[in-house]
Amino acid sequence: MNEKVAIKTYLSQCAELIEATLKQSLPSSWDIPEQLRKAMLYSLEAGGKRLRPALVLSAAEAVQGNAAVINAAMPVACAVEFIHTYSLVHDDLPAMDNDDYRRGKLTNHKVFGEAMAILAGDALLTHAFHLIPQAARQGGIGAEIALAIVEDLAKLAGAPGMVGGQVADMLGEQGITSILELEYIHLHKTSDLIAFSVTAGGRIGGATEKQLDLLARYGRNIGLAFQIQDDILDLIGDEKKLGKKTNSDLEQNKVTYPFLIGIEESKAQVERLTQEAKSSILEADFKEPGRLLEIADYLVQRDH
């Protein structure tokens, strides 16, 4: 990737690369019922920041110090976006958040029906695990590294990770009283997949165990900062830039960081988490730490 461009441009370039690859990541030679393929692609192509796959690419590049590693990392970057997309499709279901719109588009089940949305989510989740072995088959990474990435993903996206966070969120609705409970939810619902993204990139780039630990810490911290920033933007953000209504958390009586500790303390918390995240990167002594440091800052400064 171009070293000179600003972080926002860098992330857009990553997103473009990822979107071009996502489009092709369901083999056209596969005999898949047409409606299922459409339902899967509908949500895959529904946009978003593509932050998680960009973190896979950025972490791989940071560790290896060479942009060529991006090709090897691409199937894994796509895998994490498949997981993220399935989680949104299932979250939006009537039995869950019952949302009609996401990013200004009708949600999957509003277009394809509830049964198809459940199955399209299942298929997206399953296909993530088809993409990771591809990275090994293309020769970019060894089988042992690919297998470690499969194991990480299954843990961090599964019961002790993202799904567990989603369950805690659902069970805790309106009953959350402590910042610790809220932190548990965000750490698992949001941070685990972000931590997976950077450690997977790190593994592809050849990180040591210590570097992987530091990447995981960076991931957890920016994930939490990202989530608190989301809560803040819901209160004081610009509806046009956000592409969604503000104050929705208040209307739904959702317990958030600003609700529990106030806006100023929430902002300070975002700042602290960002600094900690950056310290981990500096401590890890990567060849090209620049983008990971910039991303940590960008997530705090963003307005959407």
Add this chain to the structure above:
Amino acid sequence: MNEKVAIKTYLSQCAELIEATLKQSLPSSWDIPEQLRKAMLYSLEAGGKRLRPALVLSAAEAVQGNAAVINAAMPVACAVEFIHTYSLVHDDLPAMDNDDYRRGKLTNHKVFGEAMAILAGDALLTHAFHLIPQAARQGGIGAEIALAIVEDLAKLAGAPGMVGGQVADMLGEQGITSILELEYIHLHKTSDLIAFSVTAGGRIGGATEKQLDLLARYGRNIGLAFQIQDDILDLIGDEKKLGKKTNSDLEQNKVTYPFLIGIEESKAQVERLTQEAKSSILEADFKEPGRLLEIADYLVQRDH
């Protein structure tokens, strides 16, 4: 496993071994919301024939000719049961088949609620991919074989496999007119996961590419025979032995093999598929083909 016992006893012994391992396959050290753990275990422990995991073990033993391979194959056998279980939990949902009972027990969503059943299914599916790398970490199989098994499972359980079959079934309800359409549904909805089970066992046992192809053919054929036999039992079976009402397909206007081609021709078809399956095994020249041959016969002769 004991060489002398009859196939029914052998399969019961496999099921016992598998159930003992399934109980422990969600690490107790993992911090998982209690309700989620309960919901996952509820359906995992709800019984069933455990046919798919038994096929993983039997195929591994057939190829390697030594019962010791069963230990190496066990995590993969459990993985396939996690996948099968998730598919039943999601199939039973109100938006899908809307079933209140399965194997005489309340379905997952009737006990834990719809949202939890969706998430428990997601977590079961994801955890299957955590179990396969374990087989490699325990040293029973190499990373490359484990990765090939991950890739197979993601394909055969995903959009071009089991989920695709489920979608075709859902879209085709009452509109199916040809045996080819029905075959497509069963091949993907049922046979793909059975074909996965035997090829995964074969990979663990050290099968050649040709042997893997023959195992896949065996799996597809017994899977299809199994499904047609299910349709036949629904018409002429004994409710007590089946543990469910007969004639449910007729009541639901479900298009089945007996509906399209009659009971006698359906029975003949089961017989033909069973013979073809057995021919594949004989052609493959395995060290211990006995159990796989017996299983093919057993599936036709069973009354539940």
